[in-house]
Amino acid sequence: MDYQFLFDQFNARQSGIKQSQQRRLYHCLRDTILRGQLKAGMQLPGSRTLATELKVSRNTVLYAYEQLITEGLLLSVGRSTLVASNLSTLVSTPVAANITKPRQLSARAQLTPWPTDPHGAFAAFMSGVPALAHFPIAIWRRCLERVWRELNFQQLDYANAVGEPILRVAIAEHLTSTRGLVCSAEQIFITDGTQQSLGICAHALASAGDIVWIENPGYGGAFQSLKAAELDVRGIAVDAEGIAPTKKEWEKFTPKFIYTTPSHQFPLGSVMSVVRRLELIESAKQYDALIIEDDYDSEFRRDGPPLPAMQGLVADAPVIYLGTFSKTLFPALRIGYMVVPKGLVEPFAGILKLGHLRGRSADQLALAEFLRAGHFANHLKKMRRLYAARRDALVAAINKHLGHIAIIYGGSSGIHLTIALPEALNDVSISRAALAQGVYTQPLSKLATGSVLCNGLMLGYAQVPEAEMDKYISLLANVISEYV
Incomplete structure (x- = not known):
């Protein structure tokens, strides 16, 4: 040898x-x-x-x-x-x-993402990503540095499973003053974001095989979380006022809970009227169902003031309110929260303490300071102006290049809007071709959660500068023209 x-x-x-x-x-x-x-x-x-x-x-x-x-x-x-x-x-x-033996994934894992993950490299119109270049990183760094200077060795241990008390108080103050919630800090539970919040709700509120409702079309992340929990997920059609269940659906397919995005329906952008919100709450009470209200980007409403959250509309509303700082601050922060009814505080606290060890106390404490010092409110004001200008530039570009073929939905709030396309066009093929040109557009047909298919594209505009909006929509229009 x-x-x-x-x-x-x-x-x-x-x-x-x-x-x-x-x-x-x-x-x-x-x-x-x-x-x-x-x-x-x-x-x-x-x-x-x-x-x-x-x-x-x-x-x-x-x-x-x-x-x-x-x-x-x-x-x-x-x-x-x-x-x-x-x-x-x-x-x-x-x-x-060596030959690697293929392994079959479980039925829970048979979920197909669309079509690739563009994060980590810029692509125009990625949805769900705020204007990261405008985040006040210097202020955030000072908050973090101040926290680390004062942190003691005991805070390097696993954090409180339900979240840092000072952050829970700060979030409660923000929600009661800006979103109309009626809650105390003890009802707020800190999570790693909406996906974890949904996963906790799915396992805490329903058993395998139980019926739950989601909007159709709806948020794919919610659909995946609920399917992974082995629940019977039923898509309920939405209209111009949001999710619209019929009496027959309530009686024949009574849900354990309903997942909805009332302040800016994902992906079509409709805003649920107060009348529809009250009807949904009353029906949920009648059929002993809970409502999971995902208020993912309601901070950015432009056409009038934000509507009050469902959670605070009536006393003891059967609503679990979900929020996140991924859209308002930055996704890598990985901090979200749930606001649960008083009757669920104790069991949810027990679930989190048993199976969800927490960490990153410093980030939570820094966020509490960011909120209480007014930095969060100031940042939101600046972003509302920025996103309004970018929305207007996007709408102008769509009308210029696609006005003859596309209908715009959902531009009144949030950081994305949707364009509907003629049924003859294949939105999946268009999306794939557009991605090759550096334009990320999510096809609506992939967001169907029931038999109703919507044909069109979802466009997130938060990261696209006004001056570049026309260029990217022109690229998209050229791609679409190949399929007309």
Whole structure:
């Protein structure tokens, strides 16, 4: 066996990785044994002999041998060092010849994303991403630095499972003053975002096979969370006022809970009227169902003041309110929250303490300071003006390049709008072709949660500067023209 050749080959594969000669030789021999190049029972050279051949110190060889003996890959028999003879079931064939056996995912995991994840590289009209370049990062950094200066070693442990008390208080103050919620800090539970909030609700409020409702078309992330919990997800059609369940649906498919986005329906953008909100609350009470109100981007309403949240419309409303800072601040913050009815405070606290260990106390404390010092309110004011201007530029560009073929929905609020396209056009094919041009448009047909299909494209405009809006819509129009 040419050990110098083996060592040189291994070094070539590990180029750029810094490690001592001892560790390098140990990994080389270990790798060679596991690849089957050094057979079971084979005798290795003495430590002096191998050291001379490889031009390394004897201690380097002794270290490698001793480590491999400890791991059971080598045996010391008298003065000889042998490859262990019980490795036949552990040693693989050479890597190049390995064939990976495919594994079938569980039924819960059979969910198809659309069509690729563009995050990490800019693509125009990505939905759900705010104007990150306008986030006041210097102010946020100061909040974090102040928190870290005052943090004690005890706060490096797992955080409070329900969230930092000071942040819960700050969120309660914000929601009661700006969104009309009626709640106390004890009803607020901090999560890693809306997806985790939904997952907790799905497992806490319904058993496998139970019926739950979601809007059709609706938020794909909610659909995936509910399906992953093995629930019977029923898509309920939306109209110009939001989700519109019929009496027959209430009676025949009574849900455990209803997921809805009343302040800016995802993806069509309709705003649920107060009358419809009250009707939904009354029906939920009658049929003993809960409402999960996802208020994901209601802070950015432009055509009139924001409507009050469903949670605060009536006393003891059967509503769990979900919020997130991903749209108002930045997605990487990964902080969201739930506001649960008083009767669910104790059981939800127990669920979180048992199965959802929390961390990142510093981020929560910094966010509490950001809220209470007025930085959050100031940031929202600036973003409302910015997004209004970008929405107007987008609408003007759509009317200019696509006005003859597209109908605009949902531009009155949030950070995305939707265009409906003629049924003859394939929105999936258009989306794929547009993505190749650097334009990310989510096809509405992929957001159907029932039999009703909507044909069109969802456009997130928060990250696209006004001056570039016309350029990107012109690109999209050229793509669409190929399918007309």
